[in-house]
Amino acid sequence: MKLFTADLDRTLIFSNRTIAKDESERICIEMLDDQSISYVTETIKERLTEIHHTLQFVPVTTRSREQFERISLFQQDIIPEVAVVANGGIILRNGQVDERWEQHIQQVMENIQLPIKQIQQHFQHELAAPYFLHHQQVDELFFVYYVNLAQVDLAEIQHLKSKLNACGWSCYLQGRKFYVVPQEITKGAAVAYLKNHTNYDKHYAAGDSLLDVSMMYLADRSFAPLHGEIADYPEKYGDIEIIKKKGAFFAEHCLLEILQNI
Secondary structure, three states: OEEEEEOOEOOOEEOOOOOOOOHHHEEEEEEEOOEEEEEEEHHHHHHHHHHHHHOEEEEEOOOOHHHHHOEOHHHHHOOOOEEEEHHHOEEEEOOEEOHHHHHHHHHHHHHOOOOHHHHHHHOHHHHOOOOEEEEEEEOOOEEEEEEOOOOOOHHHHHHHHHHHHHOOEEEEEEOOEEEEEEOOOOHHHHHHHHHHHOOOOEEEEEOOOHHHHHHHOOOOEEEEEOOOOHHHOOOOOOOOEEEOOOHHHHHHHHHHHHHOOO
C-alpha cells in the first residue's frame, strides 16, 4: 500500500488571498459565519479524488478537530479513513478518535515539564507584550497566539522561545501566528505511529511550513511550494523537493507528480 500524507492550508487548500486563481476556477470547501473562507480548484479536487481511490490519503493538519470537520471536501466528497489533526495530537479513524494514540498523548501532557495550564501564568510578563493580540487553545493540547507583525520584537520572541524550549515546548512564528506546542506532539510522531501499524511500500508527503518537516522527512518523496517557509531554507531542507509554483498551481502540480509515479 502507498501512502500520501499532506498538510492542508496553503498546501492543498487555500484562502482567497493565497489560492492565486480566478474566482471562476475556485470551489468553496469551507464556510464560517456564512462566509466562504477556503477553496480548491476543480483540478485539485479531481486529482486528489484519484489519489484517494488509488492509495491511502491522510490529511495531516495543525487545525483543531472542529476546524478540520468544517471542511466539506473531507466530510462529503473525499472522506479519508484516517486523518491527523491538532498537529499530530489527535488521530481520527473513520471520524473516531484513535484511543491508543489518545492515551499516549495524555501521557505526554501529564509528563511535560511545564503543564499547559501553567503556560499563561508562568510567562505572563512576556505574553503581556503589546504585540500579542489574542490567543486560542487548540484541543487542550497547545496554544496559538496572534501577533501584530508591525510591532513584534523578534529578539523578544527568540528569548521567549528559548525559555519555552527549556520547559518542553516548541515554538514557531508563522506569519501572524505564534505556535506553542509540546515538543513530543508533532505531525511526524503521529505519522510514524501510523506507519508502525500499517505496511506501506511508498510514502509521499507535502507541506509548506516548518511544522510539516517532521512528517516530510519520513517520506520517500516530499514536496513543498515556493510560497512556504521550507522554500526559504533550501540548503537546510535539501531532501525536500521544492516545486517552483505557488498557491493552487503548486497543489495541482504536486498531485499530478504523485499520480504519474504511482
